[in-house]
Amino acid sequence: MAALEALFGVCAEKLAALFQDEVAMILGVKEELGKLQRRMDRIDCALKDAGWRRTDKDAAATTNCWLSELQSILHEASDVFDDCRSEGGKLLDNELPFASSGLSILRRIRFISNFTSVLVRHKLANRIRALNNRIDEVGKDGSILNLEPVKPEGRAAPDTSSTHETCEIMEADVVGREIEDATDELVEMIVTNDRRNFHVTAVTGMGGIGKTTLGQKVYNNPRIGDHFQVKIWICVTQKYSDVRLLQEITRKAGGSHGSAERVSELLPILSQTLGGRSIFLVLDDVWRSNVWTDLLRNPLQNGAASGCVLVTTRDQNVAMRMGAKHIHQVEKMSVDSGWELLCKKTYLEEGEDAQSLRSVGVQIVNKCGGLPLAIKVIAGVLTTKEKSRKEWEKVLRSNAWSMSELPEEFRGALYLSYDDLSPHLKQCFLSFCLYPEDYELDRWELRRMWVAEGFVNQEEGSIMEELAEQYFS
Incomplete structure (x- = not known):
């Protein structure tokens, strides 16, 4: 599934670049490419839902058949896009200037060239049209399978929230001097912060490294309980509902949301519930910054006299976008x-x-x-x-x-870490499967392969090999 998503990402990037290129215009296939782009946008949404459907054993078999057909289409699409760029480039290069001498010969050559270009254009247009028809069929099959469109950056509906949640109760078998020192450092920084301000502190690190455990240690530290009037632990996860999140925070803050089922109704209720008290809020397992920037920041800052939000996330960029004043990177266990x-x-x-x-x-x-x-x-x-x-x-x-x-x-845990990679990084990661276990890889050769295979996203003013080198970090 992850490889298919990576392939889809590569095809989408090729299509977007081709659609904007002069090649699409000279081939006369821009309209068909536009239709293909719109269809692929819809398939992208259904593809994300299919990934979750595969965890349901009853739906897995039929969903896998749908995904197999889609994979075949994407391989064909990738070939078509490459051929479009290649043939279009040849047509651009073969444009012949008019000259006063040898005009009859040039006209013959131009006639033959134009005849050939018409055949090329017709063939490519038919291939793109066939792709559109195949995608239409796949789309109908997706509807039969009840695959729902999932917005890439949207928030999930309430009935699809994650079943794997954390809580504030600490595990009994926490070990290591490292976590004790990190807890003391974070608690000291939180309680000595200016109480008039509302600040964000983040704990980051790869999956399974102990971010949640450190958060639990901080949350249950007696100094935190003495310093803040309200303590709340919320597990956000990848799939969350705005409404349920606001309702849960309101309940844990000692309030009641009554029959309110809309975000616009719940936001003022939450602010009123806090009633000017100081609050310590843990947002565990955050994958997107908008849970804070677009949803929780305003009601908390308006309703609480002061407070601290402790965020745990795998992505340091998420912490930075949330405005974290301090980011603690969890190190691996000794x-x-x-x-x-x-x-x-x-x-x-x-x-x-x-x-x-x-x-x-x-x-x-x-x-x-x-x-x-x-x-x-x-x-x-x-x-x-x-x-x-x-x-x-x-x-x-x-x-x-x-x-x-x-x-x-x-x-x-492994899959979520992998699934969070961008499509081109997934392709790079999967390329390691080509080598036997314990094989010593040469970074330079890997970089060249990634560039040659089109796994590296080109950026203006940057050398492709240098961009590939950044993928190691």
Whole structure:
């Protein structure tokens, strides 16, 4: 599914560039390309809904057939766009100037050239028209499957809100000096801030690194409770409803939204509920900045005397767009802390068992890359095994490290991180599948391949290879 979305993104970019190019005009296919562009916009919305439908086992089979047909169309579309650019470029290059000498020969050449160009134009126009017809059929199939249009930057309807939510209750097995130091630093900064101002603080880092856990530690710190009159924890997630979000904050602030079901009704209710009190609000798992800038900022600033919003997000740009005054980047867990967490999650007490398993256990921790979520998931696997070196080494060497073999909750965390990439970065990421495991890659060769395959978005005044280099960071 992710590869299909990446392919769709590449095709959309090719089509947009071709539509604006002189090539489309000289080929006489601009009208057909315009129709194709409008159809692809509608398919894009249905494609996003199809991604969520695939998580429903009952709808997965029929949805996969629809996606397979769409993939075939996109491959054909990519070829057509490339041919349009190639043939159109030839026609532009073959424009012959009139000259006083040899006029009859030039006229013959021009006649042959014009005849050839008509055939080329006719053939390309027919291919584009065929694409439009195929997309119409796919669109009808999408309607049969009840695929709903999903706005790229919009907010989801109330009945599609995420079922996986976090809460303010801390986990029992929080380990490591790093998280304690980070908690103390953030709490000190929050409580010593000018209380007359409403400020935003952010916690950022990759999925599974412990942002939510750090947020919970800060939220439950006694100094926060003493400093603020109202404390509220909200899990936002990718798919959220404006109405439900406002209703939940109002309830947790001690108010009642009554029968209000509209944003315009709920905003003043929330402001009145806060009643000039100081508030500490945690917005966990934020994917878009507009949940704050367009929805919550005005009612909170108008209703509260002062306050702090603590945001957790994977994307530092989201935090910056929300106006965060301080951004704390969560670092990966140290080996010692990772081993401590693994021991707690596998119920391994200090003693002979822990000592005999430490070396292989540390290898497992290293393979988890310092991610607490990965360690917890692998610990779940280990708890079903005998606490012996032989069994733990089997886990270390097994295929359980591939995404398809991991438990569902970890696959979800990996997929969301990947799904958040832009289409061209997805294509770059998928290119690593071409190489065998542990193969040493040359960055320069990768950059050249990405450029050659069209995975790098061209920017005016920039060298393509330099742009490709930025994709590594």
